[in-house]
Amino acid sequence: MGEFSAEPIRTARGAATRARIVDAATDLMRVQGVANTSLDAVLAASKASKSQLYHYFADKDGLVLAVVQRQAERVLAAQETLLRDLASLDDLRRWRDALVDLSRTTDCAGGCPLGSLVSELAESPQPRARLADGFARWEAYLVAGFRKIRGSAVPRPGVDLTELATATLAALQGGLLLAQTTRSTRPLELALDMAIEHVAASLQAPAPG
């Protein structure tokens, strides 16, 4: 308990083995869920052995923790790319379109790789904390973008960019969840459009009067 792995890594070979296991587990748990992915399946997919797995992880919970971390890194890296140059509302709309396209190409299956982990892991303290951290970093990317969108305009009083990002991320997550359920990108489109309108209205100059 409390350790990230049973043993620290001493060699590059060991690090590669560990990464191979985590990557395979991340892929499998993404499509099958955490509880439905057995360690044997992970070992088969990563061509590793039992002793390798238990050399690097204390138990399945330890592996799951690493998987959460890995999935967060994947999602955040993708989002960082999409959001890095965000500087206008049109850029935000292009971000929306990219997410919708991404969802469409996977037939809306799977939902958000990070969001899907929540219902299975949110009652376990350590995974929950890492998921929360992942979402917080995601929000930070949005906040940075919103700041650039607002630019040098007069800040509208009472508008908190962090809260704007939280609402936007909620719309995204809920949109993906409904898209996954209905197998249609429409809920995602509607939710993100609502969020973008909300951002646009909030970043405008104070209403006259």
Place this chain on the structure above:
Amino acid sequence: MGEFSAEPIRTARGAATRARIVDAATDLMRVQGVANTSLDAVLAASKASKSQLYHYFADKDGLVLAVVQRQAERVLAAQETLLRDLASLDDLRRWRDALVDLSRTTDCAGGCPLGSLVSELAESPQPRARLADGFARWEAYLVAGFRKIRGSAVPRPGVDLTELATATLAALQGGLLLAQTTRSTRPLELALDMAIEHVAASLQAPAPG
């Protein structure tokens, strides 16, 4: 496969047994997840025997299907009560407050009883279809409320009440997911406030000019 249960129910006693099993399974799967709830645990909680379970359900998938149905009924009954008399934006805000309070009293744990089932079951056709149906009925309640809010006002062109309901439900689901992750009701509040503003703006008379 394809059957709701292994056997039709012939007596009231049998119906009661079946209901007892489904209720216990629904409770357990709500807090532990579907995959992490064993049939033995369901039987212990419902004080039923193996043969009773397999008399009424073909297999675990059959039971899960009944659980999805049951959970949808529970959630929709609660929402129907909350949304039945919805006729104004202030009523909508009270609905928001009720959901936030509900989330707070459970310490934001568990998320939405229906939404939490999505990530575990959305890749199985029958459960997914029932979840989609549940969300559709939920949206219908919202649409009915929005129609009353709009009342006899001039309909703003291009506003689809169904789309408004979808976006609102997405905000709710995403808000609950983030609330569950961060153990704070704040994301839920922000997401629902955004949705309500969006509804208010959409149901207003067409902007002048």
Place this chain on the structure above:
DNA sequence: CTCGAATTGGACTATTTAGTCCAGTCTTAT
């Protein structure tokens, strides 16, 4: 009451699963 059908109890099986263990191989630093 009585028979056939519905219902029930619970032992039993086959499989899967997480986790253990140890002997053996590779790496690295000296």
Place this chain on the structure above:
DNA sequence: ATAAGACTGGACTAAATAGTCCAATTCGAG
């Protein structure tokens, strides 16, 4: 080169789990 220790292969165990089976009990209609 060589020893210490990192790393690996895979057999093994104990527990949990889904699902089977049949004898026993209860119910409802006549």
